[in-house]
Amino acid sequence: MTAPVRTRGSEELIRAEEPVLAHNYHPLPVVVARAEGTWVEDVEGRRYLDMLAGYSALNFGHRHPALIEAAHRQLDRLTLTSRAFHNDRLAEFAERLAALTGMDMVLPMNTGAEAVESGVKVARKWAYDVKGVPADRATIVVAADNFHGRTTTIVSFSTDETARAGFGPFTPGFRIVPYNDLAALEAAVDETTAAVLIEPIQGEAGVIIPDDGYLAGVRELTRRKGCLFVADEIQSGLGRTGSTLAVEHESVVPDVLLLGKALGGGIVPVSAVVGRREVLGVLHPGEHGSTFGGNPLAAAVGTAVVELLETGEFQRRAVELGVVLRDGLAGLVGKGVVGFRSRGLWAGVDVDPALGTGREISERLMREGVLAKDTHGSTIRLAPPLTITAEELEGALGVLEKVLR
Numbered sequence: 073m074t075a076p077v078r079t080r081g082s083e084e085l086i087r088a089e090e091p092v093l094a095h096n097y098h099p100l101p102v103v104v105a106r107a108e109g110t111w112v113e114d115v116e117g118r119r120y121l122d123m124l125a126g127y128s129a130l131n132f133g134h135r136h137p138a139l140i141e142a143a144h145r146q147l148d149r150l151t152l153t154s155r156a157f158h159n160d161r162l163a164e165f166a167e168r169l170a171a172l173t174g175m176d177m178v179l180p181m182n183t184g185a186e187a188v189e190s191g192v193k194v195a196r197k198w199a200y201d202v203k204g205v206p207a208d209r210a211t212i213v214v215a216a217d218n219f220h221g222r223t224t225t226i227v228s229f230s231t232d233e234t235a236r237a238g239f240g241p242f243t244p245g246f247r248i249v250p251y252n253d254l255a256a257l258e259a260a261v262d263e264t265t266a267a268v269l270i271e272p273i274q275g276e277a278g279v280i281i282p283d284d285g286y287l288a289g290v291r292e293l294t295r296r297k298g299c300l301f302v303a304d305e306i307q308s309g310l311g312r313t314g315s316t317l318a319v320e321h322e323s324v325v326p327d328v329l330l331l332g333k334a335l336g337g338g339i340v341p342v343s344a345v346v347g348r349r350e351v352l353g354v355l356h357p358g359e360h361g362s363t364f365g366g367n368p369l370a371a372a373v374g375t376a377v378v379e380l381l382e383t384g385e386f387q388r389r390a391v392e393l394g395v396v397l398r399d400g401l402a403g404l405v406g407k408g409v410v411g412f413r414s415r416g417l418w419a420g421v422d423v424d425p426a427l428g429t430g431r432e433i434s435e436r437l438m439r440e441g442v443l444a445k446d447t448h449g450s451t452i453r454l455a456p457p458l459t460i461t462a463e464e465l466e467g468a469l470g471v472l473e474k475v476l477r
């Protein structure tokens with residue numbers, strides 16, 4: 073088969089999307105056609121350093137050879153069975169993911185939002201079956217400025233009005249408290265509380281890192297009050313912060329972990345709820361499921377991802393290069409950067425609003441060959457593939473310095 077003749081350039085492709093594609097995103101005006109490692113190339117052959125990595129879905133870079141090989145091998149053998157039957161890849165995926173995270177059981181799903189929805193259902197079921205909360209009274213306590221996805225239930229407990237307006241009526245049963253505030257959490261948790269659901273680091277909010285002791289405090293409080301600690305590690309997990317999980321920075325073990333993004337190796341959507349047997353054991357046949365969750369292709373890629381993480385190499389890189397990122401950003405404070413937060417290879421950079429919005433800065437970075445994305449206002453999120461080299465990272469920081477000058 074011959075390759076299709078390319079007849080349309082970037083500008084024409086962007087224009088072509090306008091009438092036929094729902095306008096639920098506002099992408100940077102770059103049309104990516106191929107990618108390898110930390111680099112992407114647009115339709116015209118211009119190269120860009122990827123400093124976003126698919127919001128951490130590409131922790132191992134684009135087309136990591138071990139992941140591509142695992143996918144190819146599986147494509148040639150078996151891709152989908154549904155869970156009506158067993159498939160020969162799922163047991164190993166679940167065993168190794170449970171071992172990697174120190175948990176007992178795995179509920180495989182596809183997208184991050186599905187993992188969150190599934191976590192909410194599991195927590196409620198646990199509250200009724202194990203804790204003894206009266207029917208339909210369970211509550212889940214979440215943090216303000218959270219981002220857990222886009223379904224109707226998830227936006228029900230968002231505090232982002234853009235994400236909510238026009239999508240009610242909302243799902244009841246959630247209490248919202250300020251992030252990083254143990255006293256507020258203490259006041260909100262009562263005998264109806266099934267779980268506290270938080271991001272160990274709030275990604276969308278601008279890489280907000282809680283005070284030392286907060287995660288350990290959440291662990292102590294949830295244990296003392298008899299409810300679950302559910303950690304959404306969909307963006308923070310799988311190597312990004314320098315450890316397999318962000319909760320490890322405080323040596324905390326939650327009851328339930330929500331994983332996604334990088335679990336699919338940037339190839340297929342793979343997510344999972346991972347937890348203790350007493351919690352995930354509440355599900356019985358017919359109570360929850362997904363046609364695609366745990367499919368053999370996803371399980372093969374997910375297993376290869378776990379195998380990469382088992383080496384510890386990517387976590388180490390995130391620690392070592394995280395120092396380069398932090399030092400580089402520290403050097404830009406006062407030179408267009410008003411503040412930043414970073415852990416491992418993940419940073420939220422607050423740019424002086426006088427120099428432009430986050431969007432404008434991202435467009436300037438793009439024109440200089442670096443892809444990054446704003447979060448809110450004048451905050452830029454940096455989350456390069458964990459395969460990035462020190463030279464590439466320093467190059468990206470140099471470009472940031474240049475566009476802020």
Ligand SMILES: Cc1ncc(COP(=O)(O)O)c(C=O)c1O
Pocket residue numbers: 127183184185186188219220221222271275276304305306307308332333
């Ligand atoms: C912490 C967190 N949870 C959940 C999600 C939702 O994941 P998905 O977009 O795959 O549904 C995201 C996505 O950005 C996230 O950052």
